[in-house]
Amino acid sequence: MPNTFELIASSTVGSGGAANIDFTSIPSTYTDLQLFLSLRVNTTSLGDQTLISFNGSTASFSARLLIGNGSAASSTTIARYTMPNGNTDVTASTFSSGSIYIPNYAGSANKSYSADGVQENNATGALAILTAGLWSNTAAINQITLTPNAGSYVQYSTAYLYGVKNT
Amino acid sequence: MPAGSTYTPIATTTVTAQTSYTFSSISSSYTDLVLVVTAKNSNAGSGANNWRIQFNGDTGSNYSDTFLTGDGSTASSSRDSNQAEIYWGAANQASNSPSVSIAHIMNYANTTTNKTIITRGNSAEAFTCASIGLWRSTAAINSIKIYAGGTTTLTGTLTLYGIASA
Numbered sequence: 001m002p003n004t005f006e007l008i009a010s011s012t013v014g015s016g017g018a019a020n021i022d023f024t025s026i027p028s029t030y031t032d033l034q035l036f037l038s039l040r041v042n043t044t045s046l047g048d049q050t051l052i053s054f055n056g057s058t059a060s061f062s063a064r065l066l067i068g069n070g071s072a073a074s075s076t077t078i079a080r081y082t083m084p085n086g087n088t089d090v091t092a093s094t095f096s097s098g099s100i101y102i103p104n105y106a107g108s109a110n111k112s113y114s115a116d117g118v119q120e121n122n123a124t125g126a127l128a129i130l131t132a133g134l135w136s137n138t139a140a141i142n143q144i145t146l147t148p149n150a151g152s153y154v155q156y157s158t159a160y161l162y163g164v165k166n167t
Numbered sequence: 168m169p170a171g172s173t174y175t176p177i178a179t180t181t182v183t184a185q186t187s188y189t190f191s192s193i194s195s196s197y198t199d200l201v202l203v204v205t206a207k208n209s210n211a212g213s214g215a216n217n218w219r220i221q222f223n224g225d226t227g228s229n230y231s232d233t234f235l236t237g238d239g240s241t242a243s244s245s246r247d248s249n250q251a252e253i254y255w256g257a258a259n260q261a262s263n264s265p266s267v268s269i270a271h272i273m274n275y276a277n278t279t280t281n282k283t284i285i286t287r288g289n290s291a292e293a294f295t296c297a298s299i300g301l302w303r304s305t306a307a308i309n310s311i312k313i314y315a316g317g318t319t320t321l322t323g324t325l326t327l328y329g330i331a332s333a
Contacts, residue, residue, distance in 0.1 A: 066237030075237030
């Protein structure tokens with residue numbers, strides 16, 4: 001039976017924190033990519049979020065978000081959005097969780113992605129966010145960088161990158 | 168999910184301007200199915216379009232679905248009852264920018280319970296959505312038809328994976 005869901009790389013943030021999480025030299029031998037993320041940042045600002053970039057580019061991104069905060073649903077657009085970040089306003093030692101699916105990442109079409117992210121807080125301030133994202137660029141993705149919009153990732157934040165093969 | 172060798176591609180196809188595609192003779196040897204559709208329909212760019220799905224060739228009014236949708240400015244919820252297909256995913260996207268739709272079909276081979284699917288649809292130029300679908304049949308699923316509705320065609324890649332619990 002073929003192994004079609006393989007770990008490509010992982011990253012665990014150390015005690016000094018990290019300004020971003022970077023996966024480089026991603027091979028083009030898979031069909032799709034999937035990221036599983038557990039993240040927290042060292043800020044107190046509202047709207048903490050993780051933004052994505054491909055191949056070092058932050059241009060030509062768009063995204064539509066569907067947001068639930070425990071009392072209402074809303075929708076907005078934020079380029080490069082992937083998921084909310086747990087921050088110092090939410091329950092201690094609580095990290096946000098997210099997954100990002102990137103199909104046909106090595107193909108010649110523009111690159112779409114699907115992202116799901118949640119941040120629980122045992123109080124108001126919790127979030128569940130679904131995102132449709134697009135990088136309007138036909139280059140094969142060989143680098144993925146995750147960056148918080150404020151602050152830096154704290155120790156024990158983790159990111160796992162998997163490759164999916166359809167044959 | 169990182170399931171190692173239990174995450175197995177059953178079939179994959181790339182279609183161009185087809186009105187439908189059917190995965191047939193699906194083995195019952197898995198626990199769950201995952202369907203990944205990276206495609207666009209021939210209505211690219213015109214409002215919120217969904218894919219359709221039918222199981223085992225059943226065209227009766229045995230399907231229903233419930234949606235949660237965000238178009239970038241408004242969040243909404245909708246549902247369909249007693250219809251001949253499940254609406255799911257996101258079908259429309261501008262040229263060269265296929266949408267991403269993923270459906271999880273749980274316990275598809277059992278012959279005791281009705282079949283449910285949970286889905287995500289993503290069209291960054293139109294909307295994002297999550298939905299649940301129900302096929303009111305206890306039959307084991309052995310074929311899955313995906314289509315865009317009417318004469319609308321689909322272009323892109325469709326892959327069906329099987330997940331085995333052991």
